[in-house]
Amino acid sequence: MTTSEEIRQLLQECSAPSRGFRPCAFFDDSLDCIRVIVRDCSVREDRVSERLTVLVDHYPQTGQKPYVGFTIKGARHFLADNGWELAHSVRFEEVVNAVLKSFPGVAVEWFVEKVARPLMEDQQIERVDIPQRASTQVSPAYGL
């Protein structure tokens, strides 16, 4: 069996009926972070700070923006600091505003204005759900 066939078999085995990739935000329970990704692609992770990472598409097509996502690390602390609890849904705009407030600095301002807000607006990301044990869920964290 080729690797390609092996991957396809795994995808068939693990996925519910395919709906195609959709931009999503999800909580990675094991690494305690919120991940946002808007394109199924290979990415480079660029560190903005110890709490923020930007995802950059390795092979954007003509007209596509290279920034395709980001990660907010230490999500439980971040959520608690901002008065949110696990198992709640949070407006994405509030999350972005809280990032700016929680981690002030030029790099984070750049991150919010050049990466997070454009992604949120272009992809119409509205909410992020923070389930108690998010990693056990396989459905997208929120719909678009």
Place this chain on the structure above:
Amino acid sequence: MGTPYNESSRMNLGQAPTSIKYTVEAPSPRDSSRVVKLGVRIETISLYTGREWFSKIAQLLCIVRHGLGDTKHVFQGLKRPLMHDSDALGDQKVFVYSWKPRNNAVWVGGRDNGELMEHAAPPGQVFTVLVREQDVLGVSGTIENWAWIFEDPSVPNAPMECKSRFDKSVWSRA
């Protein structure tokens, strides 16, 4: 655009405990001369298959499983808040493996009609794998994430700012 990737499997499939989907042989996070078994949890696979971020799966099967043996550096501690199973110091149990693979892998297309594509590794970047050390389910640790990161210009084969972003360097080898 790359070419279809076609290599035979070296990963041990279907013989691991139920919540471990795959096992991979890799150098121990604490001792480069010792080979241990690392696991990939079903939940980790589902995190990406459930959202149809299939390029992550392609990299897992093409780069992680074939490449961990080529690891040049292991670092410990992410130096950031990481709560894991009520452990507020969860970041200290995470080890970061890094090396420079020859190739990158991307899944192009959807689940049913997609295809694995191989590219030359992106220049000036290293591949990193995050492993949580835990002696459970017959493995010495679990693979939690994997990613390309810019290479540190002063430390070949290591991630950018490796001297400040991790708690410590555990081992390195040529």
